[in-house]
Amino acid sequence: MLRRFGFPGLELMADFHIVIGNRRYSSWSLRGWLAVRVSGVTFDETVVPLDRPETSDEIAEQAGRGPRLVPLLHHDGRTIWDSLAILEYMAEQVPAAGLWPGDAGSRAVARSVVAEMHSGFRALRMELPMNLGVDRSGQGYSDEAAADIARIQEVWSNCLSDSGGDYLFGDWSGADIAFAPVVTRFKTYGVSLEPRLQRYVEAVLTHPAMGEWYGGAAAEPWVSPRYE
Ligand SMILES: N[C@@H](CCC(=O)N[C@@H](CS)C(=O)NCC(=O)O)C(=O)O
CATH class of the missing domain: 1.20.1050.10 (Glutathione S-transferase Yfyf (Class Pi); Chain A, domain 2)
Incomplete structure (x- = not known):
């Protein structure tokens, strides 16, 4: 499932793409997603529902050199895995987000x-x-x-x-x-x-x-x- 968050007029910045697990269960995804959401950038989002036979392979397709875990953030040709790395990355990308x-x-x-x-x-x-x-x-x-x-x-x-x-x-x-x-x-x-x-x-x-x-x-x- 792919969705876009953000504000009209910021489409040029929409090269942030976060991959998360389903919201009901995925606590690490919540952290990564919040870091991106509150930074105010426009971003796309893919949800990979957890706990299905195909979950791990679907994450692997997105993970680059990272492990088969969500959240993952794609930006500017990079893949950033781990929620804390995503938080630090967004803090660097959007210092004004505080x-x-x-x-x-x-x-x-x-x-x-x-x-x-x-x-x-x-x-x-x-x-x-x-x-x-x-x-x-x-x-x-x-x-x-x-x-x-x-x-x-x-x-x-x-x-x-x-x-x-x-x-x-x-x-x-x-x-x-x-x-x-x-x-x-x-x-x-x-x-x-x-x-x-x-x-x-x-x-x-x-x-x-x-x-x-x-x-x-x-x-x-x-x-x-x-x-x-
Ligand atoms: N330390 C990692 C932990 C990530 C993690 O364990 N994610 C879980 C979901 S909350 C996951 O991807 N599990 C894989 C699966 O259920 O197949 C982070 O902070 O991002």
Whole structure:
């Protein structure tokens, strides 16, 4: 499925092309897609539904020298794989999008929490997979997942104490992008939060780009028994 996002008059920039998994389940795709979407460029999008016999081969056709994983970004003859590489690429391509905080100290902390998210919280990711179409509040989880959730709350609290805005570093940034699929999980699994963190969750969920993603997920025809 191929779609085009963007604004009339920017067609000349439409050489960005992101390949994502289906929106209902693909948490890494959400991160890569948000980085492209909030940067404001016009882009094309291909959705490769996950968990079908042909999924891996279809991704491989798009992946160039990358692994058989989404998201992938094609731009200017390059293929960029991995959501964090895509975030960094968009931050370089569109500095005005402010994907990283302007202040060097805040930027260093933002990159630290994004790196922590990117390489950690395995129990949370494995036990509480992203699924935008269900309500699993009340479902239990292991001590390891509980420890991940507690650490994420600590990270958010620390960031919000210094933020001065609705998001982790004031304005919307790559840090909010990295944690967006955690925000959806906290909603899906009914994780109870102190009021300030709950306000942060609401701020992320009501971001226009998140609304677009949820709307797209609701319109998708694919439901995979493995993820339900
Ligand atoms: N670290 C990678 C992880 C990418 C990843 O694991 N993507 C999953 C979907 S969320 C995938 O492509 N799985 C392949 C498949 O299900 O066939 C990133 O940040 O982009």
